[in-house]
Amino acid sequence: MARVPGLLAVAFALAACAGPALRDAPANASADARAAGAPVAAISSDNLAAHLRALASDEFEGRAPNTPGEDKTVAWISAGFEKAGLVPAGDNGGWTQAVTLERSEIDGPVSVALHVGGRTRALANGDDIAVETLHPAGSVAMRDVPLVFAGYGITAPELAWDDYAGMDVRGKIVVVLVNDPDFETAPGKFGGPAMTWYGRWAYKYIEAAKRGAAGVLIVHETAPAAYPWTTVRNGRAAPQFDIVRGDAATYHLPVRGWIQREVAARLFKDAGLDFDAAKRSAQQPGFRAQPLGDATLSVAFKVKRERITSRNVLGLLPGATRPDETVIVSGHWDSFGIGEADASGDAIINGAVDNATAIASMIEIARVMEAGPPPARSVLFIALTAEESGLLGATWYAANPARPLATTAAAINMEMWSPDGPTRDISSWGLGKVSLERALEAAARAEGRTYSPDPNLEAGFFYRADHFAFAQAGVPAITVGPGMDQFDGGVDGGRAARADYFATRYHQPGDDFDASWDMRGPTADTEVVLRLVRAVADTSAWPAWDDGSEFREARGTSAAQRAETTPRR
The missing domain is CATH 3.40.630.10 (Zn peptidases)
Structure with missing residues (x-):
């Protein structure tokens, strides 16, 4: 540019x-x-x-x-x-350092639909759900991808904790909770209510991608997220950026995003589960991931991708x-x-x-x-x-x-x-x-x-x-x-x-x-x-x-x- x-x-x-x-x-x-x-x-x-x-x-x-x-x-x-x-103090004696980024922006409408219990329900992007992608494949076209619940989406060997134990999530969309298990409970393996790296959305995306998941949906709740849904919606609606990565195809999930708590609770109910009970189970050692009944998700949207150069500004004393x-x-x-x-x-x-x-x-x-x-x-x-x-x-x-x-x-x-x-x-x-x-x-x-x-x-x-x-x-x-x-x-x-x-x-x-x-x-x-x-x-x-x-x-x-x-x- x-x-x-x-x-x-x-x-x-x-x-x-x-x-x-x-x-x-x-x-x-x-x-x-x-x-x-x-x-x-x-x-x-x-x-x-x-x-x-x-x-x-x-x-x-x-x-x-x-x-x-x-x-x-x-x-x-x-x-x-x-x-x-x-x-x-920047490049070539100038004020700036070039930062090469991959830019992804949703191009046009987003179609999202939940299929569970023989019924189909459309979800409004930005209101019920907020999705995005940084995957190099670009445009998303997924149909009837199985949904699984993996607690907080954490694998922490040093804490003897693995929310993915016994569950192969390859090709599936993983629904996970925001923050980590100690946020609402007495101090446990994660040291109390202070959020750890395991509680951050970035970690949850990275961990699921390592396991070959097709996507992650984080259940939004204002208190454990520390910001309202408006923040999620505005952030996901804006263009997304990442540094250029040689392993981008495995580092990034094909689709990722957030889902409103009320929408997630209804999903769990339609799948024959109780959201609050599932959440309490996920806060305990020994939790095991499980399918969300016969629930699947279809999601489709086009993506414009380009490589751009932004700039840090550097000045030295x-x-x-x-x-x-x-x-x-x-x-x-x-x-x-x-x-x-x-x-x-x-x-x-x-x-x-x-x-x-x-x-x-x-x-x-x-x-x-x-x-x-x-x-x-x-x-x-x-x-x-x-x-x-x-x-x-x-x-x-x-x-x-x-x-x-x-x-x-x-x-x-x-x-x-x-x-x-x-x-x-x-x-x-x-x-x-x-x-x-x-x-x-x-x-x-x-x-x-x-x-x-x-x-x-x-x-x-x-x-x-x-x-x-x-x-x-x-x-x-x-x-x-x-x-x-x-x-x-x-x-x-x-x-x-x-x-x-x-x-x-x-x-x-x-x-x-x-x-x-x-x-x-x-x-x-x-x-x-x-x-x-x-x-x-x-x-x-x-x-x-x-x-x-x-x-x-x-x-x-x-x-x-x-x-x-x-x-x-």
Whole structure:
């Protein structure tokens, strides 16, 4: 696809028309931060608001990869990095890293029908069911494929758990439950209600594909999924992306998707089963998969497939004394583009909170750091693409790093600052078992705030943000997000605000920037991240995974390379 010429000029023009001029010496810098010993230059609320006003505006068309909105977004971020004083760190000395993706989009109507007990019932895609495919075969044409229930779709040998034991699912569509067995029960083999990797939809697809299944349908329930059906519908309706894989035909299922709980319950009933009883059985050790009576599914839709190139945007702040060592600061720039119109007629999913807030913070952190004393380690700022399609920009970078991962000290990712007022605390996503959690706590304490571990471990946020791709490669990684304990409203107010956001705006057209936003929260949170980045960049110590972390072994394989860079005393 042809790219917009004169990208930087276009970006500056967009920024100029979308918000006020940026302030190099912000008048509203946090007095508390200065008193706590923060760098002289401080994060500007006005700058953050200006960035958000531009990046989340309709001009950027919802920032979907492979659209004119991407061209505008990449140009705008590149210009922001340049103005902040960073050095281009992408391909061929430029600002961007090409990310080659396979793009799949449903082309035309979707036909889905359940056949059970001698009756046929049509299902409405988007309302009853939401299907998609990333399989290289493209268009889907399945008729009367048997349905089986495989509990939570988990095979965990270390826990002596196998939902597929005794069941050959080759050529069948597997119906599975969302999350993992401990979500609604007392702590068991999966450690309690905190979601594990086994609870994520991505894992369930991968595991079923390994077994040759024709497809997977995940039963949607809002609490264990941690988001409403609207989020599922909008996500599946949008084009789907994946990195280019040599094993795509076996890695991807021919069809995959979600089914509404009520629809699943009726399916079970028509098959002579009780959904709630089957669910309780699946939560117990020794569960065995079973056919759903004589139920079959027919599904057909056409698919447009193409190979496209999206872009990560990379800017470097060179280190002064250990420039070959790297601290990554990241956030994803993509949203969902233009989708279905909501009740107000708005169809642009602007992604203001998710995740223009992080990009705004990255640019401000870069500006403040460049204006201050140079860090010891180099700091690489990466605005990542295709997070909403499965952390693909981060996955691509981890497989094709611009700077060696062995000497990358940490990946500090940001997600979804809250505009609902400042909080006493700041948080991180999931339970990472990494020293960065304690470093974040120290940074928060230095800013006069507290650190709260993720209060919603059941949602599995550790596996839903870009830092996870770096963690899988062994790099100590963390995603920092807003706290919950509001100065005005307390924890109850924070919970209510978060619940409202996920119910009414998350991945929906309502995720807009509003001039009435209370920028004190994002400003204070950005100041904590600035302090964290400074601390990691200036120390000679290497952040590390704790004992019991699944990523500790991967990091250990490159220990010798880090030892070579450590100054001798």
